[in-house]
Amino acid sequence: MKILILANNDVGLYKFRKELIDALLEENEVIICLPYGEFVDELEAMGCKFISCDLLERHGTNPIKELELISYYKKIIRKTMPDIVFTYTIKPNIYGGIVCSRLNIPYVVNITGLGTAVENAGAMQMITVYLYKLGLRKAQKVFFQNTENRDFMLRKGVVNGAYDMLPGSGVNLQNYAVSEYPKGETIDFVFVSRIMKEKGIDQYLEAAKVIRERYPETRFHICGFCEQAYENRLKQMTDEGIIIYHGLVKDMAAVYAKMSCTIHPTYYPEGLSNVLLESAACGRPIITTDRSGCREVVDDGINGYVIKEKDSQDLIDKIELFLKKKPEERKQMGLAGRRKVEKTFDRKIVIEKYLNEVKNLGCK
Incomplete structure (x- = not known):
């Protein structure tokens, strides 16, 4: 069969869906349509056919450009x-779905997160929900990554x-x-994300400053692309020895092998955090926000801790709880996380569900 994949970037497609694409390529032709990026060559080397889609602006809201994108998809x-x-x-999801429904092409939608436009009540939410109704109305299957997103879409009749x-x-x-769990003289924490306000970077930096003063043996690492608004602050705190900034890391x-714990204080509306899944898989305890997309990966007090959104003090308190544990207890927290992802979050589960959609198509 011929399978077309519409996405907004190559990084997520390669890093998180490479195994699925490999499985699809075994018996099918796979075409990817997205803006060109550094991983497109890797995807083509796997066997995908690439169609550039530079019209797609992830955060653009110009109605004319949005209509041009729909026309291009068509x-x-x-x-x-x-x-x-x-x-x-x-x-x-929306524009590809609208076109597929009009052309009677079967399509499968993956809700990777609702985004701020949908999460925050107002005119933009109303518009986006209406567009989602148009885009998803004839979908063969809609996949959700957390129950909060699912319940919202069902409640709105999407x-x-x-x-x-x-x-x-x-x-x-x-x-x-x-x-192997670190046995060095330092206790190392890491923040892995695009460095932006909604990912909780302010809470992490505030906690780092307080904890470093109280516990000099701690180290606070940051990995990810830095938005311009935080460049000066990160440089200053690096110069002061409060944080260690590594930039983008492939x-x-x-990195996880050298860390004692991953901290993910995000309040960004995402589907389900890949950072938490990867950290837990590597046997590392996690401290993250008590919100949908994060809490699913954490059994509080077992493989990590959950914290309140935008609450630096709660983060500081949970870090101190972690620091009071013995090294063997921290190690066992990490291993509990590994067992959890083995049972519930193996990528093979995702691959099987997508392959079933292809098989179901052949039976119709």
């Missing part, structure tokens, strides 16, 4: 004539057909294997 789908279309993220739950993007348990498994 052109691409008519030209490629796929047997089924897989869509990821809000614009491909989804009327078949839907199912996914364990996020799942985690590759071979690539993110358990590494081999995160190697």
